[in-house]
Amino acid sequence: MPKKIDAAERMLNLLALLSMRTHSMTFNQIRAELEGQYSDDYQAARAQFERDKKALRELNIPLDTSVLGGEQAGEMAYRIVRKEYELTDANFTDEEIEALQIAVATVRLGAQESETALWKLGAERVDPSIGPQASIGFSDPHLGTILAAISERAPLMFEYKGEERTVDSYGMLARKGFWYLVGFDHLRKAQRVFRVDRIEGSVKKGKKNSYEMPKSVDVVKAVPNDRQMMAQGDYEHPTAHVHVDAELVQGVVRDFGRGAIVREDADGSAVFEVPCSNSYAFRLWLFAMQDKAVVIEPPDVRAMVVSWLDELTAGQ
Amino acid sequence: MAKKRTTKTARRRSTKPAATRRRAPKPAGHKTKKGPRSASERVATLLILLPWLQKRKRVKLSVVAKQFRMREEDLIADIQMAAMCGVPPYTADELIDVFVDDGIVIAEIPKFFSRPLRLTSAEMYAIIAMVKAAQSMPGAPSRSVLTRAVGKLARIAPDVSEAPVQIDLPDEPLLQELHTALNESRELRITYFNPARSESAQRTVRVGKIYSEFGHWYVLADDDKSGAMRNFRVDRIREIQHTGKIYDQADVARRANDQGNEWFGSDLETVALRVRDDATWISEAYPIVSRKKNRDGTVDVVLRVTGEHWLARLLLRGGRNIEVLAPAKWKGLTKATAAKVRAKYD
Numbered sequence: 156m157p158k159k160i161d162a163a164e165r166m167l168n169l170l171a172l173l174s175m176r177t178h179s180m181t182f183n184q185i186r187a188e189l190e191g192q193y194s195d196d197y198q199a200a201r202a203q204f205e206r207d208k209k210a211l212r213e214l215n216i217p218l219d220t221s222v223l224g225g226e227q228a229g230e231m232a233y234r235i236v237r238k239e240y241e242l243t244d245a246n247f248t249d250e251e252i253e254a255l256q257i258a259v260a261t262v263r264l265g266a267q268e269s270e271t272a273l274w275k276l277g278a279e280r281v282d283p284s285i286g287p288q289a290s291i292g293f294s295d296p297h298l299g300t301i302l303a304a305i306s307e308r309a310p311l312m313f314e315y316k317g318e319e320r321t322v323d324s325y326g327m328l329a330r331k332g333f334w335y336l337v338g339f340d341h342l343r344k345a346q347r348v349f350r351v352d353r354i355e356g357s358v359k360k361g362k363k364n365s366y367e368m369p370k371s372v373d374v375v376k377a378v379p380n381d382r383q384m385m386a387q388g389d390y391e392h393p394t395a396h397v398h399v400d401a402e403l404v405q406g407v408v409r410d411f412g413r414g415a416i417v418r419e420d421a422d423g424s425a426v427f428e429v430p431c432s433n434s435y436a437f438r439l440w441l442f443a444m445q446d447k448a449v450v451i452e453p454p455d456v457r458a459m460v461v462s463w464l465d466e467l468t469a470g471q
Numbered sequence: 472m473a474k475k476r477t478t479k480t481a482r483r484r485s486t487k488p489a490a491t492r493r494r495a496p497k498p499a500g501h502k503t504k505k506g507p508r509s510a511s512e513r514v515a516t517l518l519i520l521l522p523w524l525q526k527r528k529r530v531k532l533s534v535v536a537k538q539f540r541m542r543e544e545d546l547i548a549d550i551q552m553a554a555m556c557g558v559p560p561y562t563a564d565e566l567i568d569v570f571v572d573d574g575i576v577i578a579e580i581p582k583f584f585s586r587p588l589r590l591t592s593a594e595m596y597a598i599i600a601m602v603k604a605a606q607s608m609p610g611a612p613s614r615s616v617l618t619r620a621v622g623k624l625a626r627i628a629p630d631v632s633e634a635p636v637q638i639d640l641p642d643e644p645l646l647q648e649l650h651t652a653l654n655e656s657r658e659l660r661i662t663y664f665n666p667a668r669s670e671s672a673q674r675t676v677r678v679g680k681i682y683s684e685f686g687h688w689y690v691l692a693d694d695d696k697s698g699a700m701r702n703f704r705v706d707r708i709r710e711i712q713h714t715g716k717i718y719d720q721a722d723v724a725r726r727a728n729d730q731g732n733e734w735f736g737s738d739l740e741t742v743a744l745r746v747r748d749d750a751t752w753i754s755e756a757y758p759i760v761s762r763k764k765n766r767d768g769t770v771d772v773v774l775r776v777t778g779e780h781w782l783a784r785l786l787l788r789g790g791r792n793i794e795v796l797a798p799a800k801w802k803g804l805t806k807a808t809a810a811k812v813r814a815k816y817d
Contacts, residue, residue, distance in 0.1 A: 162510035167517065167556040171567075171583050175558050188559050210511040214518065215591055241586040245627050251620035254612035258605035259598065262638060268597035274519050275587040275594070277526050279538055299593045305635065306592030326635025329600070331686030337635075372635045402669050409706060442787045446812045447669065461816050467790055467809035 160192045166207050168192060170216065170235065179221055179232035208233075216240045242275060252278045268299065297351055297358045301327065301336060308368060310361040311338070313354045318342060322349070323366040326374040337377040339366070348378050382410055385440060388433030395431045395456040400424050400447040431456055438463065508545065516541070517553050522587040524569060524578040532574050547571055557583060595628045596636040604638035609650035643688045643705050646681070652713070653678045656720040662710040663703055666780070671709055677718040679727025681705075691727045693718075700726050739775040742782060743796040746770045746789070753789060771796065783808040 168189055173180065182204055186193050193200035208218055219234045247255075259269045260281045270280050297313075304311050305324045312321050324338040325346075334351040379387055386393070399407050401423030408416070411429055418426040431437035441448055441460065450457045520539060524530060536543045550569055557566035568580040590598075602621055605611045652659050659678065664671045676692035679700065683689070688705035741760055746753050747769050760773040776782050779801075786793055786805040795801045 161552070163513040163517075164552050164556055166510055166514045167553065167567075168558075170514075171556060171558050175583070190559070210514070213511060214515050215589065237586070240588055242589050243627055245623040247620060247623055250616055251623065254616040255598065255602065255620050257612045258602040258617060261605040261608060261611065262601040262640075268591070268594045269601055271519060272590050272594035272598040274523050274539070275590055277523060277587065299591075302593035302596045302636065303591065306596070326637070327596075328637050328639055330639040331641075332684060368635075374635055374637050375639055378639075400669075402664065402671070405664075405709065406706070438790075439788050442790075442812070443784055445784055445787060445808060446815050449815045457816065461813070463790065464809045464813040464816070467787075468806055468813055 162203075162207075165189065165192045165203070166210060169207050170211060173218070173233060173235040174237045176234075179219070179223075179234040181223065181227065181230050181232050183230075185233070211235075245276075247276060252276060256281045268302070297354060298334065300358050300360055301351065304360045307360070307363040308366055309363050310341075310365050311336075312359040312361060314356050315349055315354055317355075320349075321361070322347070325369060325372045326377075327351075328374040328378045330378060330380070335374075335378045337372065337374050346377070381436065381440065382430070384436040385433050386430035388436070390432045390434045390437075392453050392456050393430060393432050394428050395437070395453065396426050396428055396451040397441065398424060398426050398449045398451050399444065403444055403447050426451060434459065513549055513552070517549055518584060518588055520549070521553065521567065521569065521578065521584040524576055525581045525585045528579045529575050529577050532571055532576050535576050546576075550576060590624075590628060592628065595624065599624060600636045600638050604640055607640065609647045610654070640683060641686055641688060641706075645705055645708055645711065646688060648711055649678060649681055649690055649705065652711075653681060653720075656717050658714045658716040658718050660712045660714050661703070661708050664707045664709055666707070668780070674703075675714060676701075676703070677723045679723040693723050693726065739777060740798075741773050742776050742798070742801055743771065743773050745794040745796055746772060747792040747794075753785065753793065779804070787812065 169185065172185065172188055180188070182201070185204070186200055193203050211218055216235060217239045219236060219239075221232050221234070223230045223232050255276065256273060256278050259273055273280060301311060301324060303309075305326065308323075310321050310323050312319070314320070319342070321341040322336070322338040323341075324336055326337050328335045328337065336349045336351055338347065338349070339345070340347040340349075396417060404423060404425050407425075407427055407429075411427060415427045415429060416425050417428050420426075429437075429440070438460075441450070450460050516539065520535070524535070532543060532546065535541075536546050539546070541549075550571055553567045553569050555561075555566065559565070564582075567583050569576070569578040571577070599621060602617055606614060606617055611617070649659075651657075656677075658675060660673055660675050662671050663674055675695040676690070678690050678692045680691040681688065682691070689702050690705060690708075691700055691702050693699075694701040694703075744753070745765075753772065753774075760775060762773075763771045765771060774785075782801060783804055786795070787808045790805070793805070795804065
């Protein structure tokens with residue numbers, strides 16, 4: 156009696172069949188073995204089979220094909236070698252698996268990948284009730300595609316700031332709740348940093364092995380932090396001396412180190428030398444301290460800050 | 472066939488309160504989404520689920536559903552389907568041996584799909600990056616064990632072991648001490664700097680949770696001054712002393728988990744801002760209530776205000792790119808703040 160088979164069931168049966176048989180099978184042989192599971196109509200059955208093959212390959216299951224000789228000359232035959240998709244036994248000890256579980260629970264990536272990896276290694280997702288946790292904070296739909304592209308050396312195509320980009324991806328960095336992609340931007344013909352959540356629309360992956368990975372990629376250095384941003388600009392003065400009130404001195408030392416102190420006053424306040432070549436980033440940093448931080452010199456920078464303030468007091 | 476017995480169970484509902492975040496909280500898992508699941512999605516899940524189950528042989532249905540973030544009815548449907556699969560002639564011993572009996576998922580005889588799938592490169596990158604980041608944190612598993620585990624991972628996929636994927640966590644010298652206090656349930660007296668008032672004050676706290684978000688470390692602690700769970704930014708803690716008291720860790724941890732990482736109560740005042748051009752960082756850097764993009768490219772955001780000082784700082788930084796829409800009392804705040812700073816330059 157013919158029964159209704161759904162696509163998932165058929166796919167699983169196809170995978171079982173091709174990985175349990177030791178020899179390659181043609182489409183006709185497969186269709187005969189999986190009797191009643193493919194359509195009675197040849198063309199429709201062929202289309203179903205093509206969809207199944209594609210879906211299995213998307214699950215990283217390699218489907219080997221060969222062209223037969225002899226009586227079946229020219230016919231295509233298919234085979235799945237289990238070794239090629241199954242995890243090699245890495246022989247993790249219980250202690251090692253537990254360590255991986257804790258590590259994954261401690262640093263929350265907000266991505267499905269690490270969880271799936273744990274399941275594949277036979278472990279469980281654990282929720283730590285104690286101990287520090289770092290949340291990377293957001294899950295990004297492009298993450299899987301980008302990570303796969305990096306490992307395959309496949310260029311990525313996406314829209315960024317209204318322009319079509321093709322990027323040879325070198326690496327990724329998670330910092331302050333955001334993911335950054337570091338790579339060679341074909342549009343700008345230079346290495347660039349992209350914030351992943353600012354990618355507009357979809358991300359497409361190009362051909363594998365299209366580029367060489369540079370010998371060493373330091374993604375941490377490639378993505379400037381807020382303080383480094385202040386030094387990356389073309390303003391004529393590279394640094395400024397800023398007087399900071401006592402209660403905020405500790406915070407500024409944290410950012411720039413004690414080496415940035417040029418003078419300490421008796422009341423606990425201090426003068427710091429900080430970068431200001433990127434005047435926009437400098438302004439954001441300076442104004443976060445409101446009236447607790449005042450630019451001392453050079454006079455040009457002081458005048459620039461005064462003009463910003465005058466602009467704000469004049470208007471509304 | 473006698474072996475396909477299933478149990479119906481009520482759907483679980485999440486009782487976790489929605490957190491105020493700058494981004495919508497992520498869904499519990501990608502498998503919990505509503506709507507029909509595609510065939511390949513179902514197969515992909517089963518290929519991970521079946522080896523996992525066969526390793527354990529008997530697991531409670533509710534535990535499996537929770538672990539894989541699936542609805543129980545979807546899980547039952549997938550298990551029933553898998554039990555029909557195998558190789559011709561599909562007699563009982565040529566089928567995948569898995570079934571649900573009295574709320575227990577049973578997969579005792581490994582015949583098919585007993586070995587897990589290889590890790591994808593994305594999975595390798597993710598897990599290695601997380602392990603490396605975790606190694607630098609207090610409370611991390613022993614370094615040697617982790618190193619050994621990573622070594623074995625590298626053997627599985629040698630081409631991705633030198634992962635150019637990294638997680639950059641903020642450096643925090645006080646983290647170790649706070650972690651020890653949490654671990655040993657030691658009550659602390661901290662000197663905490665409040666930037667809004669520009670003053671430091673002493674508080675007695677019982678730490679329930681230590682976490683990092685958006686580039687800063689926080690402790691969520693039971694605070695005797697407010698009598699409630701409060702978030703403290705670790706880099707604003709100036710000094711830590713022990714009071715000598717030991718507190719009920721379980722109680723504080725439970726309250727910390729109930730609260731989640733919610734920063735602010737919903738009783739705070741809000742401000743409506745119109746943000747132009749370069750200042751769109753505001754809607755990314757602060758917890759927002761709502762965000763609406765206008766035709767002219769400006770963005771209207773509503774933010775919770777923790778204090779006037781905090782808002783003044785935001786407005787000064789944003790300058791002419793931010794306009795206060797409401798309430799009226801804050802419309803002149805940018806000007807007033809700028810004047811206060813300007814006075815320092817006279």
